[in-house]
Amino acid sequence: MMNNRALTRARFIASPYIIWAALFIIAPLIFVIYYSFTNASGAFTLDNIRMLSKYLPTFLRSIWFGIAATLICLLLAFPVAYIISQKSDVIQRTMVLLVMLPMWMSFLIRTYSWMAILQDTGIINSFLTKLGIDPVHMINTGPAVILGMVYNFLPYMILPIYSVMAKLDTSMTEACQDLGGNRLTVIRRCIIPMSMPGVVSGITMVFVPSVSTFYISQKLGGGSFDLIGDVIERQFQQSYNYNLGASLSLVLMILILISMAFMNKFSSGEGEMVI
């Protein structure tokens, strides 16, 4: 039992976090909900919600791009995480550092660099021209947008999977070998199922920002692949229609919560989430 003094102390220590949460999480949420159901003059209305049907294709595209980016990240990250986890401690630390290194640079700069790489007269195409191969149109296409997402969010898939794999007890894989499993069986029946908590965390951490991302599609998609994040940004930055922006955000949030709940249900019994 905590006595009164300890309780006061605990409250005191926790207070900065509670204030932080109230100020930067709860309050904005309340604003979002308030704006969603009001019009410019502050009266209650459902018009914003009705408007959403107009943005259905954008929502679908966002989800489709998000799923594609997440799947590609998963396919790339799983082997990378496995390879890292098999190395010695020093090499593991170095490789993890290398995975995180791009995250030290601004997201905008990294996306701009991809423009320079992918442009019709960009790095890849000038190289191809030099080799005498016809240039390939890459920028302002759907795949370019997905590439941008994969590039930016890949570390968020690698790190949680790696952290689960690094913690796997080697006696598990030994037990699997001991019972007759060759290398492939060990990966298929042991490593993959036991890495699921990391995979689930990784999927969440890539899918959520991919669905809600803006800017990547503006720069690499050339404006013809509007994602829901861009639409929301425009409502606030250009149209000054806070009410529509808020209702779009609200719906996106609910979509993300539903997909996360789905993932958690899918992973129930797999133990705790990693991050």
Place this chain on the structure above:
Amino acid sequence: MKENVIIELKNVSVSYGDNQVLKDLNLYIRDKEFITLLGPSGCGKTTTLRIIAGFINPDEGEVIFEGKKINNLPPHKRQVNTIFQRYALFPHLNVYENVAFGLRVRKLPEKEIKETVEEMLTLVNLKGFNKRNINSLSGGQQQRVAIARALAVKPRVLLLDEPLGALDLKLRKDMQVELKNIQQRLGITFIYVTHDQEEALSMSDTVVVMDGGIIQQIGTPIDIYNEPKNAFVADFIGESNILDGIMLKDLYVQFSGQKFVCLDKGFAVNEQVDVVVRPEDVDVVEPEKGMLKGTVSSVTFKGVHFEIIVDIGGFKWMIQTTDYHPEGALIGLYIEPDAIHIMKKSEYSGLFGDYSSFSEEFDELSNPEEEEDDE
């Protein structure tokens, strides 16, 4: 002599960097025997087990299974299975699937898998636990699942790496009996690794005492206890008073300033030897009737007997007796010829055997329950 040998290790050496873990080890294991590798942590016993399992390839020497060299055979192709120290059960599978694992890898028909799993779960007394989650089981139950899982694939040899280390005393005793029963019923070879000498003595057909990567002695439990080869074995197995002595001639030995009749011979005249007298083999008598006299310096009640430390000419003896003798009492000791065991001098001479620094905590410290750190 070498009939029925199933596994043989020939001149096996293993080092990790500068640390030589096994030094020119030679060992053969007979089919259907219960053999125990016994020693303190870091003695190389787990390494030996892992070499047989195939997880470590020795730097030098041969591993031979039924006459064939298997040094390069990967673990999954060897007819041996391991019970791991912390069981290594698969957390993502339930009890049934854990036991079925090896059978599924072998792609056996579902009907056969079901029969074998049920048979194994019955064998280890876990009938009806099929659907249970591994993490919801107690330590003892997890242990049983691990045994069932390893036995399901019908190994020729079962390797057990301190399997009972994590269980409490009562459960450990029960499992010892059960493991021994399983071994006898199935008629397969058990290679058992432990640092618990009592466990080794009560279960094994053969005990291999190891220290510093070297086999100190191989023998039946009774041989090992009664005829230890050197001071290390005498000290590690049971309690021993180990004294410096001189072999006057065959059957006569001198220690603690007295001459004794013993049963050992074959030593040089006046050879320096180590003399072992087990605490339970000493009779306490009236001071004037004793061969040795001393004062009791401490008494501990152990339930079955009293453990008394007696100071005889500065050397502290441990004696187990059912009669109470108060601290400070003068008592005599009477030692029968068959209670005296003579050993050649070895590198371990003088390191063990005096109970002057003896205390319960010290005893605990020198027998850590942790796993080996020699990997």
